Amino acid sequence: MPEKTDEIIAQEVQAGDTESFGILVSRYEEKMKRYSRRFLFGYEESQDVVQEVFLKAYIHIQSFDTKQKFSSWLYRIAHNEFINAIKKKGKEALPFFDPDVLFPHPVAKEDTEDEVYRKEIRKMLDDCLSQINPKYREILVLYYFEEMDYKEISEVVHIPTSTVGVRLKRGKDTLKKIYTKKHEKYA
Amino acid sequence: MKNMPNTSQSKFCDQVLEKISSGKAKMRSKSYFILRTTLFLFEILFVSFLLVYLISFIFFLLHETGIWFAPSFGLRGVQIFLTSLPWVFIFFIFLIIIFLEILLKRYTMVYKHPFLYSMFIIFLMSLLFGALLANTSLHRNFLRQAEKGELPLVGSFYRGFCGKRFSEVHPGRVVDFTQNVICIQNKNGDIVAVFIEPNTKFPVGRHIQKGDHVVIMGNREQNHILAMGIRPVREESLEPIEDEVISDDAKEKCDLVVKEK
Numbered sequence: 028m029p030e031k032t033d034e035i036i037a038q039e040v041q042a043g044d045t046e047s048f049g050i051l052v053s054r055y056e057e058k059m060k061r062y063s064r065r066f067l068f069g070y071e072e073s074q075d076v077v078q079e080v081f082l083k084a085y086i087h088i089q090s091f092d093t094k095q096k097f098s099s100w101l102y103r104i105a106h107n108e109f110i111n112a113i114k115k116k117g118k119e120a121l122p123f124f125d126p127d128v129l130f131p132h133p134v135a136k137e138d139t140e141d142e143v144y145r146k147e148i149r150k151m152l153d154d155c156l157s158q159i160n161p162k163y164r165e166i167l168v169l170y171y172f173e174e175m176d177y178k179e180i181s182e183v184v185h186i187p188t189s190t191v192g193v194r195l196k197r198g199k200d201t202l203k204k205i206y207t208k209k210h211e212k213y214a
Numbered sequence: 215m216k217n218m219p220n221t222s223q224s225k226f227c228d229q230v231l232e233k234i235s236s237g238k239a240k241m242r243s244k245s246y247f248i249l250r251t252t253l254f255l256f257e258i259l260f261v262s263f264l265l266v267y268l269i270s271f272i273f274f275l276l277h278e279t280g281i282w283f284a285p286s287f288g289l290r291g292v293q294i295f296l297t298s299l300p301w302v303f304i305f306f307i308f309l310i311i312i313f314l315e316i317l318l319k320r321y322t323m324v325y326k327h328p329f330l331y332s333m334f335i336i337f338l339m340s341l342l343f344g345a346l347l348a349n350t351s352l353h354r355n356f357l358r359q360a361e362k363g364e365l366p367l368v369g370s371f372y373r374g375f376c377g378k379r380f381s382e383v384h385p386g387r388v389v390d391f392t393q394n395v396i397c398i399q400n401k402n403g404d405i406v407a408v409f410i411e412p413n414t415k416f417p418v419g420r421h422i423q424k425g426d427h428v429v430i431m432g433n434r435e436q437n438h439i440l441a442m443g444i445r446p447v448r449e450e451s452l453e454p455i456e457d458e459v460i461s462d463d464a465k466e467k468c469d470l471v472v473k474e475k
Contacts, residue, residue, distance in 0.1 A: 045231075049230075056227060082234070082238075085234055085239050132328075185320075185325040
């Protein structure tokens with residue numbers, strides 16, 4: 028029997044089948060934990076935040092439009108909770124206003140990077156996560172670890188697709204600089 | 215067939231479900247979200263209407279005070295126009311546009327495009343609807359009521375802004391004229407003599423007759439203006455002053471004012 032889609036299960040939860048919510052939790056538990064570990068790098072309470080994400084999803088399940096993708100909706104809730112956690116802790120600065128979203132940018136084509144290059148970026152990211160600005164860190168995590176495309180990232184973070192491309196490029200440049208500097212120091 | 219939860223679900227999953235079943239996390243009803251969305255839409259509509267209303271008021275105000283026509287008198291007129299704009303008002307409108315943008319940002323159509331694009335569209339739409347609203351009799355009626363003291367809350371707002379006089383732009387109605395002097399009567403009932411100089415500009419022609427609405431550009435000293443520019447204005451631009459306002463002795467008053475100079 029084919030597995031039910033997330034959207035159908037969400038519909039069942041909306042109809043009152045609370046137990047089915049457990050299926051959604053099981054399906055997304057590891058993804059959310061991975062996302063939180065990398066985005067909230069160094070935040071001890073990241074696992075508690077993940078729990079909050081699922082509880083918020085349950086509380087707000089009736090607002091979910093089953094014609095849309097459940098994963099985008101859940102990631103959006105996670106994004107909001109993670110940003111709140113960062114703000115609460117106050118360890119990292121989050122600008123109130125981001126000039127990146129103000130102006131149009133030339134539409135950058137999504138690079139078709141090969142798997143070797145992507146592995147290299149992931150390795151660099153794991154090494155330097157805490158030193159990257161959350162604004163770029165999140166985009167890098169969603170792109171390289173959650174393997175989302177520009178459109179999906181745009182829906183999670185609520186920024187224009189062109190801004191996703193710009194942040195990704197800047198994030199990669201920053202990452203390479205930090206990584207090179209770090210390894211030169213220890214060379 | 216009901217989908218049974220995975221029997222080997224993790225401890226984490228159990229914790230989440232336990233919190234749900236114990237009532238620590240309660241599902242909000244669909245009606246809650248319908249109500250929330252409805253209130254949010256009302257909020258957007260209210261802010262949008264406020265924006266359109268304020269922009270239409272500015273259009274009305276500029277027509278009422280004659281400032282709207284100042285650019286037709288050339289560079290000096292453009293300068294007067296720009297310095298006479300209600301900049302505090304305009305700044306407030308700008309803040310409302312930003313606020314409306316923030317409210318609309320939750321929608322895909324808005325967040326998927328740069329901020330400036332959507333701000334520009336909001337601004338253009340507000341200008342268009344503001345211009346349309348300004349063309350109705352709404353502000354005219356409010357001003358009439360305000361002048362009679364019959365408009366609560368915003369009466370002083372209308373009286374204050376629309377009653378503002380500018381030193382170099384003077385709307386009025388022609389009550390008498392000769393070759394070199396035009397007498398106009400303004401909204402306050404004052405008779406003002408307008409002296410035509412050799413360099414006086416007539417951007418839409420010199421054909422002026424008694425009863426015409428005009429806008430004069432020039433400095434006023436007591437009841438005299440040395441006109442830098444004179445232009446008649448169509449009635450739909452400026453409200454026709456009822457005939458009773460032109461007093462019977464307007465011509466005599468005009469002669470007196472001219473003699474004073």
